[in-house]
Amino acid sequence: MATLAVPAGVTLPIYIDNHATTPMDPRVLEAMTPYFIKVFGNSASRNHSFGWAAEEAVETAREQIAKLIGATSKEIIFTSGATESNNLAIKGVAEMYQEKGNHIITAVTEHKAVLDTCKRLEKNGFRVTYLPVQKDGRIDLEELKRAMDDKTILVSIMFANNEIGVVQPVKEIGALCRERGVFFHTDAVQAVGKVPVNVNEQNIDLLSLTGHKIYGPKGVGALYVRRRNPRVQITAQIDGGGHERGMRSGTLNVPGIVGLGKACDIAREELASEAAHLSGMRDRLMKNLMSRLDETYVNGSLEHRLPGNLNISFAYVEGESLLMGINDIAVSSGSACTSATLEPSYVLKALGTGDDLAHSSIRFGIGRFNTEAELEYAADKLVGVVTKLRELSPLYEMAKEGIDLSKVKWDASAGSH
């Protein structure tokens, strides 16, 4: 394959997978540094200055996080990350309110941390409704309304999807829940710091967030738990010293928490300008690719979408072979071959995207540190590889001959399938 000249200022490999994780912002690292060696105290040590200094840092962070989502600092519980936050929110509410009801509503495109938590609860006698999504990736509010019954205690719908970046009608979902006296939890891992989040305006009762998607450290997250109108109580899932007002025991990860706080602080100040900048870059990347390649499709709503997300399918080309050809660019694919389960993306399948297009998808997660030159290089590279792989693709050839691929009788019995 012809090698592409690397433009000045671009260093390979290029990271455009910011939905998976983000690099830390140097300002976050700087804020964290003193809390490893100098201010190392246990924030639960109430009887000396080492503990007080740590506690003060933790409380500052709590305020920074609360401020980003329109909450009060007492409503923020620190965890090890969003998987734990989701587990704590859903299991914690289920256990606390099981006398009231045993029905939970979620959606098929949720992250596994939510889906698998719900599956476990089903084994323990809870009933779970998994709402489908529409072609644009959003749930149907009427369908949500119909799914609610007098046993429903919790609705858990993610704020923005990690694969397709589609933003759910959170405020409307929250309003419906409020009306019916049902708690509303949202996994807002991808949304916090990227789009405006306000727990009061958007009627959110519980919200999960994490540090490493917002240029903060890994291994630290938070759960927002509403304290009034209505007050939400949760049953602790980790027992111990009674930290975090009994909701989550365990010595606090002080440097991580300081980093998470700082990351939220930066995100709050820069959200508006960053969102405009990222969506501009995303739109240019999309136009660049779609003007040069035919049969290229964006998966999910473009209108209700995270600014840095582009999930796009190149028909007749398989995702893993595509990634192989752009191995100096880090993106991800919905192709089965790139997943541990050898199944194509369940999120794309839920949109009604054919399995073949799910196999052909690439997810770009454009982030704070990406440059226009990087995206241009990525687009040039991708156009070259897609063109080459299409020359190699029997499906492209058949489609060009006018054969309707959906009408071909495929022999799917071959191989391991």
Added chain:
Amino acid sequence: MAYSDKVLDHYSNPRNVGSLDKNSNEVGTGLVGAPECGDVMKLQIRVNPVTQIIEEAKFKTFGCGSAIASSSLATEWVKGRTVDEALAIKNTEIVKELALPPVKIHCSVLAEDAIRAAIGDWKKKQGTEATEPAKVQAAQ
């Protein structure tokens, strides 16, 4: 996932990419796999009617790098062999040559299927009994 050098070589420089005239009596075409499974291979052979030697082989593949490499290798291996010799090619040989990891064994199985399907199609055109493709055993 790390690919072997041979897979990378076939991916970067696939051998015998293209198509033969599927209506020619000397050409056998095999199309195996399914788009929703993420792999489709088309393998074609042109057989010398006198010697029964496969003189030309072409492929096109929709699939991962290992699927592309398996079919590219298959075209290399069938060329110059008689039809019967080509039928003796086993997927395990492809696995070994390309150092495919266990999760990619199905790519080699598909390549073996493609060879058999192409030969089966050619035999049908010759009016000879198309041999039933033998049950392929994945080498797990």
